[in-house]
Amino acid sequence: DADVTQTPRNRITKTGKRIMLECSQTKGHDRMYWYRQDPGLGLRLIYYSFDVKDINKGEISDGYSVSRQAQAKFSLSLESAIPNQTALYFCATSPSGDLYNEQFFGPGTRLTVL
Amino acid sequence: LAKTTQPISMDSYEGQEVNITCSHNNIATNDYITWYQQFPSQGPRFIIQGYKTKVTNEVASLFIPADRKSSTLSLPRVSLSDTAVYYCLVGPLWKLVFGTGTRLLVSP
Secondary structure, three states: OOOEEEEOOEEEEOOOOOEEEEEEEOOOOOEEEEEEEOOOOOEEEEEEEEEOOEEEEOOOOOOEEEEEEEOOEEEEEEOOOOHHHOEEEEEEEEOOOOOOOOOEEOOOEEEEEO | OOOOEOOOEEEEEOOOOEEEEEEOOOOOOOOEEEEEEEOOOOOOEEEEEEOOEEEEOOOOEEEEOOOOOEEEEEEOOOOHHHOEEEEEEEEOOOOOOOOOOEEEEEEO
């Protein structure tokens, strides 16, 4: 979905390097999420943000940090990358409110840590 | 959060109706049931969501019995392009928990 973009789409890095994955959205949604997906498994939530001033840890936040620079931008950082962080990373957005919460996913970033 | 159980894989042929059942015995009162579809190397895509009874949209139907302990996603007349992984998610609307999903393979 072009409304949610992720950069880079592919990245190869070395152990110990700091890396940032970026997510931008034009949907005007307040809520943004970062997930990772390992081969053959479902997505796991890393961090989520309900608005610019609200950041929450998800299921697997250790080794990651995030920054919500604006309503439209949500970045994920790996402070010191390690090989088991090799995965497919997805950003998602959703509107606020309790009645409807379809999450819209970006195309993903394939990260390889050597 | 409610745990879901769904078949690991299913096979079908073009033109058939496919029903994927998800078990969620511990569903809470405020939980919704949501289904997503994922193609290889793409982000999941929302299919349908419901709370109780039956919901239908242009691509699928969702059947939820009165006790809400299970749900069935129905895909009418599948095509080869419906080959994908289908996830059943149950929980508060703001926090989706993905399991391993059901791999549906549609053959000619």
